Amino acid sequence: MRKLKTLQANLMILFAFLLFPFSVQGAGDLTTQQPVELRVELGNKEDALRFFPDIIQLETGKLYRLILLNPSKQKHYFSSEGMSQAVFTRKVQINGKDGKPIAEVKGQIREIEVYPEGFAEWWFVPVKTGVFNDLKCTIPGHADEGMLGKIVIK
Ligand SMILES: [Cu+2]
Structure with missing residues (x-):
């Protein structure tokens, strides 16, 4: 009789796990979700030394496709040590003149240089919150x- 009760209790626990399998699973692969698209221009046609916009707001856990465009006549860098330490990079995609991708770079990225009239895409998932003024x-x-600019990750 006692053994039967123990068996019943064990079956109940087993059923609980079978009925609620999602409670023990993670959020899945965050790098394959639909990306949130953001555009930042490095300088402009008048050669202003600014980022447009110069405040970038991000949220942890979302996949971003950050398009870095350089509409100016000189090369510029997009560089933030703080941001590079707070995101997981899926890839940096480099596109040809026709806009088609010609290369993907993987691994941790700290800065990206964009040539005049060129653009690159940085695909990443923020994993840490913070305000980076760098x-x-x-x-x-x-x-x-x-x-200069500021990156805010909430
Ligand atoms: Cu510059």
């Missing part, structure tokens, strides 16, 4: 002229 263009003189 977005800058690392070309000498550009940060001093105001090519």
Whole structure:
């Protein structure tokens, strides 16, 4: 009789796991979700030394496709040590003149240089929250002229 009760209890526990399998699973692969698209311009046609926009708001757990465009006549960098430590990079995609991808770079990324009239895509998932005031263009003189920005991850 006692053994039967123990068996019943064990069966109940087994059924509980069978009925609620999602309670023991994770969120799945976060890098394959639909990306949130963001565009940041590095400078502009008038050669202003600014990021447009210069405040970038992100949320942890979402996949972002950050399109970095350089509409100016000189090269610029998008560089943030803080952001690079707070995101998981799925890839950086480099596109040809026709807009078709020609290369993908994988691994941890710290800064991306974009050539005049070029663009690159940084696909990443923020994994840590923080306010990073270290977005800058690392070309000498550009940060001093105001090519700075802020990244907020909530
Ligand atoms: Cu610059």
